[in-house]
Amino acid sequence: MVCLAQEVPQPPSRVKDSAFFRENKNRRLDSKEKKPEVSIEQYQIISFKRDTTYLDTTLSIQKEYRYNYLRKDNFELMPFANVGQPYNSLGHRVNRVQYYPRLGARARHFNYMEVEDIPYYNVPTPMTDLMFKTTFEQGQMLDAIITFNTSRRTNFSVAYKGFRSLGKYQFSQGESGNFRTSFNTSSLNGRYQLRAHTAHQDIEGEENGGLLNKEEQFESGNPDFDDRSRIDVNFSNANNKILGKRYYLDHAYILLRSKQDSTGSRKTSLALGHTFNYESKYYQFQQSAQNDFFGDVILSPIDDKATNKTMMNELSLSFANKTLGSLKGFAQYFDYDYFFNSLLTTPSGQIDNRLAGEELVLGGQYKKSIGPLSIEGTGMYTLTGELTDSFLDAEASYKIKEGWTARAGIHSSSRMPDYNFLLYQSEYLNYNWQNDGSFEKEQVNSLRAALTSDKWGEVEVQYSILDNYSYFASTATQAQIDEGQENAFIQPFQEGNSINYLKIKLKNDLSWGKWSLANTVMLQQVSQDSQVLNVPTLVTRNSLYFSSEVFDKALFLQTGVTFKYFTSYQMNAYNPLLSEFYVQQNEEIGGFPMLDLFINAKVKQTRIYLKAEHFNSSFSKNTFYAAPGYPYRDFVIRFGLVWNFFS
Numbered sequence: 001m002v003c004l005a006q007e008v009p010q011p012p013s014r015v016k017d018s019a020f021f022r023e024n025k026n027r028r029l030d031s032k033e034k035k036p037e038v039s040i041e042q043y044q045i046i047s048f049k050r051d052t053t054y055l056d057t058t059l060s061i062q063k064e065y066r067y068n069y070l071r072k073d074n075f076e077l078m079p080f081a082n083v084g085q086p087y088n089s090l091g092h093r094v095n096r097v098q099y100y101p102r103l104g105a106r107a108r109h110f111n112y113m114e115v116e117d118i119p120y121y122n123v124p125t126p127m128t129d130l131m132f133k134t135t136f137e138q139g140q141m142l143d144a145i146i147t148f149n150t151s152r153r154t155n156f157s158v159a160y161k162g163f164r165s166l167g168k169y170q171f172s173q174g175e176s177g178n179f180r181t182s183f184n185t186s187s188l189n190g191r192y193q194l195r196a197h198t199a200h201q202d203i204e205g206e207e208n209g210g211l212l213n214k215e216e217q218f219e220s221g222n223p224d225f226d227d228r229s230r231i232d233v234n235f236s237n238a239n240n241k242i243l244g245k246r247y248y249l250d251h252a253y254i255l256l257r258s259k260q261d262s263t264g265s266r267k268t269s270l271a272l273g274h275t276f277n278y279e280s281k282y283y284q285f286q287q288s289a290q291n292d293f294f295g296d297v298i299l300s301p302i303d304d305k306a307t308n309k310t311m312m313n314e315l316s317l318s319f320a321n322k323t324l325g326s327l328k329g330f331a332q333y334f335d336y337d338y339f340f341n342s343l344l345t346t347p348s349g350q351i352d353n354r355l356a357g358e359e360l361v362l363g364g365q366y367k368k369s370i371g372p373l374s375i376e377g378t379g380m381y382t383l384t385g386e387l388t389d390s391f392l393d394a395e396a397s398y399k400i401k402e403g404w405t406a407r408a409g410i411h412s413s414s415r416m417p418d419y420n421f422l423l424y425q426s427e428y429l430n431y432n433w434q435n436d437g438s439f440e441k442e443q444v445n446s447l448r449a450a451l452t453s454d455k456w457g458e459v460e461v462q463y464s465i466l467d468n469y470s471y472f473a474s475t476a477t478q479a480q481i482d483e484g485q486e487n488a489f490i491q492p493f494q495e496g497n498s499i500n501y502l503k504i505k506l507k508n509d510l511s512w513g514k515w516s517l518a519n520t521v522m523l524q525q526v527s528q529d530s531q532v533l534n535v536p537t538l539v540t541r542n543s544l545y546f547s548s549e550v551f552d553k554a555l556f557l558q559t560g561v562t563f564k565y566f567t568s569y570q571m572n573a574y575n576p577l578l579s580e581f582y583v584q585q586n587e588e589i590g591g592f593p594m595l596d597l598f599i600n601a602k603v604k605q606t607r608i609y610l611k612a613e614h615f616n617s618s619f620s621k622n623t624f625y626a627a628p629g630y631p632y633r634d635f636v637i638r639f640g641l642v643w644n645f646f647s
Contacts, residue, residue: 038646044122046184048115055127057644059556059602061509061518061543067609067640069141069163070110071131075520075541077110078566080626081228081633082167083135084174084205086110086574088581088627090539090566091522092501094446094464095411099380099391100334100359103308104420105283105579108203108242111161113178115248115277118197120184121147121155126647133609133640135165136633139175141640147182148647154185168228168634171236174205194251204241207285207576209234209293209487210629218631219622228634234484237288238302240579244281250274252318268321273330275314282307285426285577294428294577295488298344302427304577308338308419325368325375332380334359336387340425344432351434355423359385372399389414389441403454411446417470420578421492430489431577439494443467457508457519466499471532472575472582481586490575490582493532500527516560518543532583536566536590545598556602564594573628581627589625594632605644612637 043055056063065073069083076091086107097116102109121127126148133141141163149155161178177200184195211218212232217225225231252273258266287302316330339354363380377394395409416422422436446464474481476489504523509516522539545560568590572581597612617624617635624632 038124042124043127043646046120046122048118055129055644057602057605057607059558059600059607061516061545061558063607063642064543064558064562064598064600064609067131067133067642069133071143076522076539078571078626078632080630081136081169082172082174082205083139083141083163083165084111084176084203085167085172085630086579086581086627088571088574090536091503091524092533092535094444094462094466094501094503095393095448096391096413096415096444099361099388099413099415100310100336101387101416101422102418103281103283103306103338104418105240105242105306106418107574107581108205108240108283108579111176111178111203112201112242112244113180113199115246118180118182118199118248120182120195120197121157122184123147123149123155128643128645130643130645131640132643134638135163136168136636137166139164139166141165153188155183157182169208169211169231169631170229170233171206171208171238176203177201191254191257192251193253194249196249196251197246198248199244199246201245202241202243205239207238207240208236209238209291209576210574210627211631214629214631221622234293234629235287235291238286238291238576240283240285240576242281242283242579244279246277246279249276252316266320267323269319271318271320273314273316273318273328275312275316277312278310280307280309283420283579285579290428292485293487294431295485296429297427298429299427304426304428304431306338306340306420306424308336310337311335325366328365330363330365332359332361332363334361334385338419338423340423342425344425346429346432351425351432352423353425355419355436357386359388361385361388363391373397386436387416391415405452407448407450407452409448411444411448414441414443416441417492417494420580421470424492424578426577428488428577430491433492435492439470439492440468442470442494457506459507460503460505462503464501464503466495466501466533469495469499469532471495472578472580473532474582474584478586486573486584486586487575487577490578495528495530495532497529499533501525501533514548515544515546518545531570531585534570534572534583536569539566540564554603557599558601559599560597562596562598564596565592566590571625571627574630584628587628589628592620592624594624605646607642609640609642610637611639 041054045053068074077087078090079087087110129145131143135141143161145159147157159180164175166173180197180199182197186193212234217231252271254269254271257269282305284305290297290300312332312334314330314332316328318328320326335358337356343353344351360383361380362383365378367376374397380391382388392412395407397405397407399405422439423434425432444466446462448462450458450460452458472490472492474486474489475491476486502525506521508519520541524535524537526533541564543560543562545558547558549556568588570585571589573584575582593616594614595616597615599610601608613636614633615635626632
């Protein structure tokens with residue numbers, strides 16, 4: 001949404017600039033004259049929602065939580081043994097960000113950067129951000145960003161995130177590359193504003209199907225298999241990948257605006273905007289020969305490929321007024337084409353190779369602040385189209401008093417599930433279905449509230465009702481499951497009854513001198529007729545750490561231990577052919593502690609990280625899993641750093 005109530009201050013006029021240079025063209029700088037100081041707050045980072053923050057070079061426990069492959073706090077996620085492999089979910093994300101269904105293969109999308117994940121910048125001097133971290137055998141990870149302003153109104157950025165990791169277990173190698181560029185500018189008078197980005201991403205990994213004989217080779221603790229590469233896995237000839245290309249443009253022109261007041265902002269303005277987004281993406285599963293793990297095949301070798309091409313054009317009109325707030329009305333045209341390369345005829349009928357169509361959507365956004373109260377919301381409604389129905393997300397926040405803030409929000413959305421629930425084709429016989437005529441739109445309705453205190457922390461409560469919840473599950477009998485054929489009978493389903501889901505999350509930091517205790521606790525409860533939405537009742541993470549400046553304040557040190565635990569439950573299993581998690585009711589996973597020892601340090605703009613991950617695995621039982629058949633990582637020491645350069 002274009003912020004129109006207050007504009008970026010403009011540079012001096014050309015006449016004044018010329019006069020200045022004429023007066024100073026023969027001037028020599030005095031050697032003692034100080035150059036203008038540049039503060040860290042001037043290195044601005046602008047989010048998709050146009051919220052502006054600045055580069056943070058401090059070292060904190062939150063930075064420790066975000067120093068990982070995703071560069072996000074992964075409290076609600078359970079990583080597999082190798083970098084780049086899927087994450088299982090310890091909590092269910094209810095509120096949707098994207099209005100339209102997606103390609104599917106969600107287990108391969110954790111590191112896929114969507115439109116909302118691309119930041120924009122405004123910096124006084126060129127700035128570089130480098131993030132490095134070791135991986136698991138024969139590989140490294142690097143995320144590098146360079147951004148610079150060619151003028152006070154124009155910024156460019158180029159970034160690349162890539163990694164390669166062989167992994168401790170056989171045939172689990174992963175690698176990825178995320179290349180993105182961004183550009184934002186405004187005209188001299190501030191009337192025209194533009195931002196754009198491109199993203200080219202590929203995420204690929206070998207798939208081994210999990211452990212073949214976990215009881216004897218893993219859980220028994222046999223020292224012959226302490227070298228995890230000696231453990232047998234289900235197959236050695238499969239891999240899957242996601243490849244996507246995106247081109248995004250968002251620009252607006254201010255048609256009318258009032259004069260600036262004494263604060264430098266404008267009382268009223270009206271702007272016309274246009275947004276364009278084109279993305280081409282495919283998911284591919286390849287296997288050199290048939291394996292009974294997935295059942296019978298039509299053809300071999302296996303090369304399944306689902307492609308999705310989307311284009312969105314949005315035309316908007318934005319009105320901003322100091323008294324009334326900021327209002328934006330828009331119309332979206334969305335074109336989609338999800339397809340496979342051939343038609344398929346089965347004994348039960350023909351399965352099409354394409355889902356294609358258009359959606360015409362009307363929507364609006366509103367934002368207003370009245371003293372301590374802030375309100376914002378987005379609503380959308382589909383006029384024509386088969387995929388979507390409606391969307392509403394609104395939130396209000398209120399500053400009760402100094403250091404205390406309350407928030408409340410509502411979310412309601414209705415849309416079809418992802419495309420791979422509706423249509424899928426594979427060389428494996430049982431992985432072919434078409435449900436676009438039988439599946440109904442998933443409906444989500446939720447209420448959320450939060451209370452935040454600078455001193456006491458934060459508590460968040462969310463209650464949701466899910467209708468037509470879509471999921472994958474196996475129809476295999478117990479005898480077939482015992483024979484290792486559970487994945488040969490995976491199918492998509494919809495739950496006909498409502499699911500009630502309650503999530504409560506508490507965050508609290510306590511300090512005693514140089515010692516601190518950071519706590520995050522999540523409680524969950526699900527009421528349902530069928531066990532299709534499975535989450536642990538309790539998830540907790542607690543970090544006890546020491547912080548101090550040493551060596552005459554030349555170095556800031558932070559060291560401690562993090563404890564993470566979740567109660568046992570019927571954790572979803574992983575299917576590598578679909579790259580999706582599916583519901584299983586045969587095995588409970590959880591109830592084991594995970595302890596990490598970390599030593600972090602900051603020297604100027606460099607943050608150094610050293611961590612002993614899951615060090616208690618060396619003296620505990622081998623019952624730690626990230627999904628049935630897929631172990632969590634063993635004890636490992638990893639090193640890395642984040643380094644900022646300023647020119």
